[in-house]
Amino acid sequence: MAAKKPNLDPDQILQAIYDSPDVQGFRDLQWQGTFKEYLQLAMEDPAVVRHAHQRVYDMILSHGMQEYDYQKQRLIKYNFFGDPFSNGQDAIYGIEKPLMQLVAHFKSAAYGFGTEKRVLLLHGPVGSSKSTIARLLKRGLEQYSRSKEGRLFTFGWKVKDEVTGQEIIWSPMNEEPLKLIPAEPRKKLLAQLNALNKLPYKLNIEGDLDPLSRKLMRELIAQYNGDWRAVIDKHIVVKRLLISEKDRVGIGTFQPKDEKNQDATELTGDVNYRKIAFYGVDSDPRAFNFDGEFCVANRGIVEFVEVLKLDVAFLYDLLGASQEHSIKPKKFPQTDIDEVIIGHTNAPEYRKLQSNELMEAFRDRTVKIDVPYNTTLDHEIRIYRKDFTPERVNKHIAPHTVEIAAMWAVLTRLEEPKRGGISLLQKLKLYNGKSVPGMTEDNIREMRAEAHHEGMEGISPRYIQDKISNAIVNHTTTDTVNPFMVLNELESGLSHHSLINSEDTRKYYRELLGVVRQEYEEIAKNEVQRAISADEDAIARLCSNYIDHVKAFTQRERVRNKYTGELEEPDERMMRGIEEKIDISESRKDDFRREIMNYIGALALEGRTFDYKTNERLHRALELKLFEDQKDSIKLTSLVSNVVDKETQAKIDVVKQRLIQKYGYNDTSANDLLNFVASIFARGDAKE
Ligand SMILES: Nc1ncnc2c1ncn2[C@@H]1O[C@H](COP(=O)(O)OP(=O)(O)O)[C@@H](O)[C@H]1O
Numbered sequence: 001m002a003a004k005k006p007n008l009d010p011d012q013i014l015q016a017i018y019d020s021p022d023v024q025g026f027r028d029l030q031w032q033g034t035f036k037e038y039l040q041l042a043m044e045d046p047a048v049v050r051h052a053h054q055r056v057y058d059m060i061l062s063h064g065m066q067e068y069d070y071q072k073q074r075l076i077k078y079n080f081f082g083d084p085f086s087n088g089q090d091a092i093y094g095i096e097k098p099l100m101q102l103v104a105h106f107k108s109a110a111y112g113f114g115t116e117k118r119v120l121l122l123h124g125p126v127g128s129s130k131s132t133i134a135r136l137l138k139r140g141l142e143q144y145s146r147s148k149e150g151r152l153f154t155f156g157w158k159v160k161d162e163v164t165g166q167e168i169i170w171s172p173m174n175e176e177p178l179k180l181i182p183a184e185p186r187k188k189l190l191a192q193l194n195a196l197n198k199l200p201y202k203l204n205i206e207g208d209l210d211p212l213s214r215k216l217m218r219e220l221i222a223q224y225n226g227d228w229r230a231v232i233d234k235h236i237v238v239k240r241l242l243i244s245e246k247d248r249v250g251i252g253t254f255q256p257k258d259e260k261n262q263d264a265t266e267l268t269g270d271v272n273y274r275k276i277a278f279y280g281v282d283s284d285p286r287a288f289n290f291d292g293e294f295c296v297a298n299r300g301i302v303e304f305v306e307v308l309k310l311d312v313a314f315l316y317d318l319l320g321a322s323q324e325h326s327i328k329p330k331k332f333p334q335t336d337i338d339e340v341i342i343g344h345t346n347a348p349e350y351r352k353l354q355s356n357e358l359m360e361a362f363r364d365r366t367v368k369i370d371v372p373y374n375t376t377l378d379h380e381i382r383i384y385r386k387d388f389t390p391e392r393v394n395k396h397i398a399p400h401t402v403e404i405a406a407m408w409a410v411l412t413r414l415e416e417p418k419r420g421g422i423s424l425l426q427k428l429k430l431y432n433g434k435s436v437p438g439m440t441e442d443n444i445r446e447m448r449a450e451a452h453h454e455g456m457e458g459i460s461p462r463y464i465q466d467k468i469s470n471a472i473v474n475h476t477t478t479d480t481v482n483p484f485m486v487l488n489e490l491e492s493g494l495s496h497h498s499l500i501n502s503e504d505t506r507k508y509y510r511e512l513l514g515v516v517r518q519e520y521e522e523i524a525k526n527e528v529q530r531a532i533s534a535d536e537d538a539i540a541r542l543c544s545n546y547i548d549h550v551k552a553f554t555q556r557e558r559v560r561n562k563y564t565g566e567l568e569e570p571d572e573r574m575m576r577g578i579e580e581k582i583d584i585s586e587s588r589k590d591d592f593r594r595e596i597m598n599y600i601g602a603l604a605l606e607g608r609t610f611d612y613k614t615n616e617r618l619h620r621a622l623e624l625k626l627f628e629d630q631k632d633s634i635k636l637t638s639l640v641s642n643v644v645d646k647e648t649q650a651k652i653d654v655v656k657q658r659l660i661q662k663y664g665y666n667d668t669s670a671n672d673l674l675n676f677v678a679s680i681f682a683r684g685d686a687k688e
């Protein structure tokens, strides 16, 4: 068949691109129209006039959510925090409750319950994802403003800029066009919009225009002898507003650099000296750049990084801005703003200022949300899986390596359980959804409730990320990173960890490393046990042998020896050897054997045969027995002495292959594991 000829006509190619939905989308985004057209649009879709808090709230909900119960807690998972923007790279795991609080804050702000007048303060230990949350909100709003359901608009004046020569002067603070309507008629219009509005809360457009728009309005109204309609028709153009941090539209970020060098103009804007030369006075808004972070962020979000490192004077500006919804640019009166103000601060900074009198004012005007570290193991593992993917790491990461590091991180964050008889490690497992004998979900809920401060201290994910990275780069002679390398990095880093300020803490964290090492021994042993006994044929043989003898035992018969052909008594030692593996006591053995035979009998009546895999306990017992038998024949411990005969090596290689094929090891890590477990067994043998 002849290959289809490629299309080489540039006109056709361009037309195809032009017709594609992506490019069609550009046109919607570039929409410009008259004030009247916008008014029409607002009637059809009143949501376009939502204020910043309402838009952020709806943006979060627009990604969907799931309600679910976990260990007697009703939780909501908002898909938004799974980071739909960059493929989960900024996904947040395991801290549903604080995230629910965060959304509740936006909700009550959307409904106008007062939280829209507060600074949202994310407070937590270093590396608890505060910046990540702020980043997500910003990304989310950028994307939402580009969607139909999240679109918003601003306006410009068809008035020539005498200095730059531009034909349109855009509202420097990207104001909502309906703010051009004077207060009284605006109220009436809002009532109409609210009647059409299908949103669960009331729309509200508060405040006056930016100083430049006010001035232009005043002048034009005078010029047209008070004819507002003429001004609007002849001089106003409306356009879609695309929120973009890069373009400094609708998103501002303030990061204190130098304590001594903070300047209010960074928040509110500064005089434009080139334009002053033209307009003569610095109080002319045409000669002012409304480009401070508060101005830039109007209609969207302003983020204050490490907000408590801000100069005190700044903090008061910030509080005023949120409380009054207004800022004061140099030489201009109070100017209304509509934006979400988010600050974040690390717990140590917050503690330092707690006794400061400023803090009283601050506490009064902020909604503080504690963002703790995650305390569930599986979630912690996912945090690191994000970074250490096979595509990024050109090395093999041995199974359980990340798990072990995550386990230690979570342990450092847990509070000692008050109830006796439960170890910290058991608590970790309970939180992680594993069952521990004697513990109910109510107990777990109580345990959570009594640990008020849990997750607000401990080792940060960043420390773990750094140490895993070190383990990957530092061992240049091997193709593999294993749990020991990471454990060693974690340990050696402790001595110069800047955030640990007491020797006791350091010592405690070291002890927890010991707990994790021990747990890894268990995990490693288990894995090798399972790999050794994963020989299904051998288990099936063992099982059928066991059943033969159990049958003879329950029917008081004898068993024919397969090799000698002679009839013999059932092999009590062999049967007990299996049963003891799952703690069937001597007094219970008759019952156990009879149950199995009854079960097999019932199956036989239906014409079915018995499969040991359907009986979990028996299966486990068989595995353990097989392992015990093979352990000696495989002579794993000979690995320790380095003298391995050919036959043993062949058997070990079979196990190794299983580790590689079924359990995710590579050659190196499988060898490491087998050697490690061999040394544990050798130690055990020596003890016996
Ligand atoms: N609960 C969590 N879920 C997912 N990632 C987390 C979580 N907590 C911390 N991280 C990760 O830890 C790192 C530090 O987070 P960051 O937002 O910079 O913390 P903070 O601003 O609180 O100091 C980031 O890589 C972040 O993705």
Ligand SMILES: [Mg+2]
Binding pocket: 127, 130, 131, 132
């Ligand atoms: Mg941060």
